[in-house]
Amino acid sequence: MSGRPDTDVLTARPFAHRGLHGNGASENGMAAFRAAIAAGHGIECDVRISRDSVAFVFHDDDLGRMTGRAGPIADQDGAQLDGARLPDGGAVPRLSDLLALCDGMTPLLVEIKTNGWRVAKIAAAVAQDLDAWPNAPVAVMAFNPLVLRWFVLQRPRQLRGWVVSQQNKGLMRRWAERALALWLAKPDFLAxxxxxxxxxxxxxxxSRGVPVLSWTVRTPDDQARAARHADQIIHELGRG
Structure with a gap:
């Protein structure tokens, strides 16, 4: 991984999945992120893009489950999304707001969520926000290797990881996906x-020096398995 950022930031502390949510704090909300920081954890979050290319911290494609509004997040402008409310009453955060909260101190995993293969707009929006914090301990990651390929070509020094699951996939599909993703994405780590x-x-x-993070760790058994076979966890342990 010569010339790339140091990956030690990925293994130094556990990452709270969508923040330390529960106990009244909504997933991917500022209260959950503040709780993670207070507990000394890193933060994992999801990012989607508004119609006017603003990066928002939100998992689902549709707004309904978390805000009660109907329709895709991509169909609303940033100003409209600023008015949406999570179940705990907090706003849907912009990625820029979360980066400011972390203040270049708290490790942050930004999972970029995409539909289909057009990835340039969301990748560029995330990169623009990250450019304001050039020395912050932030990594991007995605299931879609084309997202990571964008960073290979446009921001080669950005720490990046491939999110992978082998569930319900046959041997040949797993092999083909891995080969393609490793060639396109050149990941610094795996999730x-x-x-x-x-x-x-x-x-x-x-064995090749690529750290492995494991998601989503929810039970003591998960935690013990990750301790044996991974380098750090993305977790929901102790969730209320």
Missing amino acids: CDIRDLPSPFTARMR
């Missing part, structure tokens, strides 16, 4: 489904 561990693939990558 692996806890259900897939142990895995010869992740063991091989770890």
Whole structure:
């Protein structure tokens, strides 16, 4: 990984999945992110893009589950989304607001969510926000290797990871996906489904010096498995 950022930031502390939510704090909301920072955890979040190319911290394609509004997030402008409210009463955060909260101190995993193969707009929007914090401990990651390919070509020094799950996939499909993703994305790390561990693939990558994070760790058994077969966890432990 010569010339790339140091990956030690990925293994130094656990990452709270969508923030330390529960106990009244909504997932991917500022209260959950503040709770994660207070607990000394890193933060994992999801990012989608508004119609006018603003990066918002939000998991679902549709607004309904978390805000009660109907329709895709991509169909609303940033100013409209600023008025949406999560179940805990907080706003849907902009990525720029979360970066300011982390203040270049708290490690942050930004999972970029896409539909289909057109990725340039959301990748560029995330990169623009990250450019304001050039020395912050931030990594981008995605299931879609084309997102990571954009960063390979446009922001090659950005720490990046491939999110992978082998669930409900045959051997040939798994092999083909891996080969293509590793060639396109050149990931600095993997974020692996806890259900897939142990895995010869992740063991091989770890032997090559590629850290493996495991998601989503929810139980003591998950935690013990990750301790044996991964380098750090993305978790919902202790959630209320």
